[in-house]
Amino acid sequence: MLLQETKSTKPNFLPQTTEFPGLGQPRITSTILPPTIPLPNPPQHSQPCGQKFSLDSVTYTKLVQFSTKSGSLIYGKVAHAHMIKTAFKSCMFLLNNLLHMYCKCGEIDTARLLFDKMPKHNVISCNSLLSGYTKMGFFSKAMEVFNEARVVGLKLDKFTYAGALNVCGQTGDLLFGKLIHGLVIVSGLGAKVFLTNSLIDMYSKCGQVNKAALLFECSDDLDEVSWNSLIAGYVRIGANEEMTKLVGKMHRSGLKLNTYTLGSILKACCTNFKDSNRRGKALHAFSIKHGLDLDDVIATALLDMYAKTGDLVDAIQIFKLMSDQSIVIYNAMISGFLQGETISDEYANETFELFSKMQRKGMKPSKFTFSSMLKACNVVEAFEYGKQIHAQICKRNLQSDEFIGSALIDLYFLSGLVEDGVKCFALNPKLDIVSWTSIISGYVQNGHFGSALALFYELLSSGRKPDEFILSSMLGACSNLASPRSGQQIQGYAIKTGIGQFTIIQNSQICMYAKSGDIDSAHLTFEKMENPDVVSWSVMISSNAQHGCARKALRLFELMKGYGIAPNHITFLGVLTACSHGGLVKEGLRYFESMKKDYCITVNVRHCACVVDLLGRAGKVYKDSVTGKRAAERVIELEPQGSASYVLLYNIYNDVGIKLPATKIRELMKDRGVKKEPGLSWIEVGNKVHSFSVGDRSHPMSKVIYARLEEILERIVKIGYIEERPISSISEIKLKVSTVMNYHSEKLAVTFGILSLPASAPVRVMKNLRVCQDCHTVMKLFSKVEKREIILRDSIRFHHFREGSCSCGDYW
Known part of the structure; x- marks a missing residue:
């Protein structure tokens, strides 16, 4: 379905484009000037040729304020350039307007430059810069501005303190928040309800809702914002009973439950209750009784509540009952169809139809509309439709919005267009943490793990604080690179910044250790988790399966069920893999039937492949040529x-x-022209990864490696090693088989590890292909004669060689 363009009755003063920039799009095709601003009359006497006339402060201010309001910097920059060119002496009011414009439009570096060049500052200047840094996510720089203002002796106002408290709430910096609380009291502003509300919000966001409640109870001057702030704090931590009591107390205090309070409770709280749908319907009845149900805010909240609790029928009914369907209601309905972990093609098509209907009715899609539509395109992989929406976004000059920018990055990375995703990132002037998360995750999803690491270090050097989602993606990158050292550094950073206890971080940490060959550290991480979820158990079960610990994987599965955690399709994939690698045919078939019969989980092709593999390894369908x-x-x-x-x-x-x-x-x-993938093995020693191929002599230590390898081969021959010579790859046919097999990549990598690592350290080697029979036998003997553990990961599983035996039990 092609998107239809709509005409707006309001004048559009922004540059008009027809496609998106950076991806084969045209330049600006037309520009409409802002409303006419009267220029001063030129002096009557003659002036020398080339004389430049300055405008007055009012005219400059109007241009700057217009740019601020419209979000387009072009007119404000022109005014600023004209001021510089004509050497106009700007007053403090005009300079503060310029500063506010640059901060609001996301050009924070330019704002800082202007701030530093201002002859003097006042509290308004500092407030603008502090707010600008906060909006862009540069929280440490925002606090620097706050401290600078204190050092130079500016008299801080309620907006300065509120801005600093907002930063503390965003970063969870309770210590500094308490310090600012003290400064508020000393400054004599402690009784201001505006700052009381900021303090309640700060304490709530820092996890100190009890302190927020105490402040609330001790304050003489409270308004509806105060009540809403504390209600939101209770909602945030899931304190539903306290929230319910506070709402009742608010009602008894004579304060009317207005649309915003009721809407907040509906939108933020209902889904936290066990019987959320029933409570939501009770609030719906309350809103009808008081004539609030047709209000846009309440209707939107009700629609959202029904959608989140899985009752789309009632959500659609509310949508249809609204006689005046605004853009807000349309956005809520579109968002409703996109709720839940899985979104069907049918619901995605409904969102596309709603989007087209909006445009046919002459409605102008908002930023939220576009970001929701891009989400729908990403979920159902409607990438061509997403590109059409991207064109409309650029036509309305909305690509600088951080949520839209992030969704565009996701769109192109999900479609495999990495370069276009990078362009969307580079063209986004407001690079917030969401945008960084999108591009780093996109690199990881597309296998560009090195690029993801490089971008992560760039993020750290910029002073921004990565969130749990970025750190989870980085641990995923380290997992795929089998780089435990980098993973441990990221884990340390997560602990240092206070987000190491997030479940998503711990799950990624388990996966990182397991894929790097350190199953013991994976177990330790899992055992320290306070509330492991289904993902935690599934990762742990799959990790044990990959490491040949089949019985341990099955014990974990039974223990998981004992804790009352329902397995999902990924859990069963790990269980079936464990049975396949452990040769547990009866158990595997029993679990396969159980997932369908007891848990009503739909069997997919991966589950079937596991069962086929299980039977094949057990000889049930073996050597059927x-x-x-x-x-x-x-x-x-x-x-x-x-x-x-x-x-x-x-x-x-x-x-x-x-x-x-x-x-x-x-x-x-x-x-x-089909070429077999070359066998590669690699090992991490220190801060460097060393790679080897069959017969490789490019390593600087190759002479030493080959000499030590020959020595170990001679030693294992003495204890009974007989070289096996199967033809395992077409590329080896023309070569001397014994020579090739003696110098397989994993043998070279393991020998290098033995030479380079302490005797107490296990040798961990990764390989991109399956390990051959001869190398498997050799590794067992290597572990025996060298008296050390060798961990080898091939393309399917891990092999732990200790004292002449392997964890797979020679069954792989």
Whole structure:
């Protein structure tokens, strides 16, 4: 469905574009000037040629204020440039307006430059800069401004203190918040209800709702904002009973429950109750009784409440009952369709239809509308539709909004267009933490782990504070890079900043340790968690399965059920994987039936693949060359450039002694230009990752590595090692098999680890392909003669070699 353009009856003074910038889009095609501002009459006497005339302060101020209000810097910058060019002496009022414009429009660096060049400042100047830094997320710089104002002796007002308290609330800095509370009292402003409300908000956001309540009870002057602030604090921590009592007390105190208070309770609180839908309906009845149900705020909150509690039928009914359907109601209905963990194509299509209907009715979509529509496009992967919406966003000059910018970054990264996602990030003037989260997560999702790490360090150097979502993504990047050292540093940073106890961080931490080969640290992290969720248990079960601890994985699953936590499809995937890797056929089939019968979980292709793998490993469908041939040929049809299926089919023919078809498979690979993925192994030593390929001699220590490898091979021959020589890859056919197998990449990497790491440290090596039979045998013997633990991760699972045996029990 193509989006329709609508005409607005209001004049648009912003540059008009037809497509989005940076992605093959045209330049500005037309510019409409702002309302005419009268210029001063030129002097009557003659002036030398080229004389420049300054405008007056009122005219300059009008231009600057227009830019501030419209969000377009062009006219304000022109006015500022003209002032500089004509050497106009600006008054404090005009300079403060300029400062406010740059802060509000997101050009905080320019604002700081202007602030530093101002001949003098007043409290308004400091308040503007403090607010600007806070809005952009530069909380430490905002507090620097606050401290500078105190040092120079400015008389701070209620707005300065409120701004500083807001920063403390945002950062959770309770200590500094208490200090500012003391300054408020000393300054004589402690009785101001405006600051009382800011203090209640600060204490609530810092997790000290009891202190906020005490301040509330001790204050003589309270308004509706005071009540709302404390109610919001109770809602934030889920203190539903206290919130209910406070609402009742507010009502008994004679304060009317206005639309904003009732709307706040409906929107923020109802979903926190166990019987949220019933309580929500009671509040709905209350609003009808008092004639508030048709108010936009209440109707929106009711619609949102029903949508969040899964009652879309009632939400749609409220939407239809509204005779005057405003943009706010449309936004609420669109958001309602996008609630929940999974969004069906049907609901996504409903949002697209609502969006088109809005435009047909002549409504102007808001920033929230566009960000919601982009979310819908991302969820159902309607990327082409998302690009059309991007064009409309640019036409309305809304791409600088932080939520829209973040959604655009998500759109292009999810569609695999990494370069376009980076352009959206670079073109966003308001790079808040949401935008940084989107691009870092996008890099991780697309496998650009190094770029994600580089961007993370850039974020830290900029002075911004990453949140739990960014740190979770970074731990994910370290997991995929198998870089425990970097992961430990990020974990340390999370603990230092006070967000290490977030469940999302701890879950990522478990995954990072497990994928890096340190299952013991993964267990330790899990055991320290106070409230592990279904993700925590699922990650732990899957990690044990990957490390060959099948029985331990199943014990965790039973323990999870004992705690009353319902497993999901990912949990069962981990359980089935454990059964497959442990050869537990009966248990695996029983769990497979249980997920359908006892938990009504829909079986997907990954679950079926696990069961097939389980049966295959147990010999139930083993060495069936006819079925294997048919399956391999089908995979080749589906993935003609994938080398694994060719190699598999070659080995099937070769194992049963059919040489001619095997040769033809090699020729087919050559004709199609299909190349087998080269085997690579890598190991992290110190701050560097060392990579090896088969027969690799590029490493600076290669002579020492090969000498030590030959020495260890001689030692294991003496204790009974006999080299196995299966043809495991087409690329090895023309080479001397023993030479190739002796110098497989994992043998070189393990030998380097033995040379470089302390004797007490385990040797952890990662490999991109499956480990061959000979290397598996060699690693067991290496662990025995060297008396150290060797941990090898191949493309499927982990192998822990200790004292001549492997955790997989030779079953892989």
